[in-house]
Amino acid sequence: MKKLFFVSVLIVCISSVQAQIRFGLKAGLNLATVSGTLNPAVTYSMKLDFNGGLLVSIPLVAGVSLQPEVIYSGQGADLKVDSITGKYNFSLINVPVMLKFMTKSHFFAETGPQVGFLIGAKITSSGQSYDVKSQLKTADFAWCLGIGYQLPVNLGIDVRYNLGLTNTTKNSDTSTGGGTVKNGVIQIGVYYLF
Numbered sequence: 001m002k003k004l005f006f007v008s009v010l011i012v013c014i015s016s017v018q019a020q021i022r023f024g025l026k027a028g029l030n031l032a033t034v035s036g037t038l039n040p041a042v043t044y045s046m047k048l049d050f051n052g053g054l055l056v057s058i059p060l061v062a063g064v065s066l067q068p069e070v071i072y073s074g075q076g077a078d079l080k081v082d083s084i085t086g087k088y089n090f091s092l093i094n095v096p097v098m099l100k101f102m103t104k105s106h107f108f109a110e111t112g113p114q115v116g117f118l119i120g121a122k123i124t125s126s127g128q129s130y131d132v133k134s135q136l137k138t139a140d141f142a143w144c145l146g147i148g149y150q151l152p153v154n155l156g157i158d159v160r161y162n163l164g165l166t167n168t169t170k171n172s173d174t175s176t177g178g179g180t181v182k183n184g185v186i187q188i189g190v191y192y193l194f
Contacts, residue, residue, distance in 0.1 A: 020059045022154075027052035028189025032075040034088060038169060038179035042079050047087060049074030051187055057100075067098040067110065075183050076121075086125030090136075090183070092116040094162070096144050106150045114162060116140035116183075134170075140183060141166045154193040161186055 030049040053071035060066055076088035096114035118140065121133040142165055148158030164183035 022057045022193040024055045024191050024193040026189050026191035028187055031186040033077040033184050034181050036181040038181050042081050044077040044079055047076055047078045063102045065100045067100050069096050075185055089122045091120035108148050110146045114142040114144050136168050140168055156191050159188050
């Protein structure tokens with residue numbers, strides 16, 4: 001009898017958690033830049049791009065959920081050397097796993113690790129485009145921090161900062177002309193939960 005009761009309670013708990021798991025879509029604006037020592041003569045500034053993808057909201061306890069995501073993210077930076085301007089255009093598939101803390105007033109804070117997979121990298125300048133993917137590492141690790149508001153109609157808005165932790169250049173030996181480049185991205189987005 002105890003086993004039957006335990007199995008029944010377990011089935012009810014699993015069913016209620018599965019019923020609360022929600023899938024969603026998100027999209028937004030990236031304000032991306034890089035920091036580093038690759039070339040001291042280069043000045044980096046923010047570049048506008050976009051992000052978009054899928055998310056899953058998994059409730060853990062009251063007011064706390066886990067939110068894994070798979071997001072396309074356009075990153076990089078505007079750059080300037082003397083009077084020459086250009087852009088780093090990096091394309092990544094980012095997989096953040098956010099721990100989300102929701103208040104009763106529907107505001108939330110979120111934080112978590114992120115791994116990004118480089119799918120393309122180009123430098124553009126003066127109408128020319130150069131593929132530089134082979135000069136960069138294929139994985140980029142970051143830590144994400146964000147805040148937002150969840151509307152009662154399954155729509156939410158968030159602002160997140162992705163702090164790059166990885167030197168993305170393959171040649172980081174400054175004595176041979178290498179250096180470091182780390183991504184930094186402010187994301188402003190909207191999402192919808194089904």
